[in-house]
Amino acid sequence: MQSQIDALGELSETDQKVEGKANLHLEAAREQVEHKGYLNKLLHRHTSTDVIAAMTNIREAEVELTRLLQGEDLRSRVPRILTHAREHLSPDDPQRRLLEKEWGTTEEGRRRLPAGTEGIAAETLHAANKVEERERIRLRSFTHILICSITVMSLIAVGFGIWAVVDPNVANLFCFPDQRRIVPRICPIGRHRAAGSDVFLIEFMGMFAAALAGAASLKTMRGNSSPYHVSILLLLLRLPVGAMTAVLGILLVSGAFFPGLTSLDASAQIIAWAAAFGILQEPVTRAVDRTGRSFLDELTPPEAAKTRPGADQRRHEPEAHGRRKKRIVGRR
Structure with a gap:
């Protein structure tokens, strides 16, 4: 310049x-x-x-x-x-x-x-x-919202785990009575006594499942020329959300919220349900993904790709050629 x-x-x-x-x-x-x-x-x-x-x-x-x-x-x-x-x-x-x-x-x-x-x-x-x-200001504001959301939800997840370590009564909420009456209760780690590590294990399994779901969504994500790492932040958002949905889901099962699902019979079953609830964060984060993509599309609109010379012509040329061929056959 x-x-x-x-x-x-x-x-x-x-x-x-x-x-x-x-x-x-x-x-x-x-x-x-x-x-x-x-x-x-x-x-x-x-x-x-x-x-x-x-x-x-x-x-x-x-x-x-x-x-x-x-x-x-x-x-x-x-x-x-x-x-x-x-x-x-x-x-x-x-x-x-x-x-x-x-x-x-x-x-x-x-x-x-x-x-x-x-x-x-x-x-x-x-x-x-x-x-x-x-448009860049809106994208920057959305990025700051994502950063604050990730930070706050991560602090909530860690704080809840620390609370369970300090107060065993909180960890008791994630243990279930043994229907076979072999042991007093069944906890996520496998011990018969609740501990704060049970809550951290549930949160970890929720994060693990959310990370797998996020990896599957990479096929629909694309890079951008802005200085904001929106796609990375959208992936990171899944981790604390997955941890919180896993904790909330196990609490709902413990509170007999789901009809017919009032108790879990083994530690592996508790962990499996925690992973399932971690995957269930996907509908929430997918809505946030759509918002993020709309902001990115404002900076790099799809119309720019359509205006490339010859793009539409190459896309529709085979179809038009087929129509011409059909008309010729019809005349014969």
Whole structure:
């Protein structure tokens, strides 16, 4: 971006002010990525605030540069601006429609850009950048919600296990009377006396089952170009949710909540039910997955893939060829 600005050559007094604004944005972007101190670097790496601020300033510099372009330089940049606008602006957006109208004007088989098109292109690029920035802010807010949810639920799960260690009466809730009356009670680990480790075992089995369910869902996940690791956080969310659903499920069985399932006869059976309840977290986390994918689709909309040259033509060519062949056969 700096090299493109430096290559503009001699400018009028008004254009020099625009060039100065572009240089100020680039200088601000440099300051954002030049961290001082290890703690500052670590903080920015986890929050990605430096990336967002730097990219915002670079985009603003690009808008100012577009105001200064003329002729072939502007003509070569307009298609990329239109692609960016179509990804983030609605089809009825007036700024996008105005640029498409100007770009659609042809003269002797060549795109003609009337005077003032550089301002229209700059405003269209600015509008698309603002929409993309709002989408990234929503994605960042969703990421923070995921981090807080994972942290809080993990603390609850660990705290409940510690409570069971301190108070054996809590661990007693996860033991069942022996229907055969061979031993007084049946606990998850196999001992006949409840302990806090029984609760931790149930939580571990719930996390284990949730991790397996999360591994199976990897086939529907995709990477993204944003600095936020949404897919990883969605996988991590399954672990504390699986631990809590396993604990809650065994408590419901112990409280005779499910008709016909009032007691478990062996330690392995308790552990198996804990794993089953851990897998049952999937409907809850799947709804969160859909929300996360919708935020990612706003940044990389499916429409961008459909606008690749020849994509639709290649997809529908065999079908159209088959229809033509059928019509010919019918005539015969």
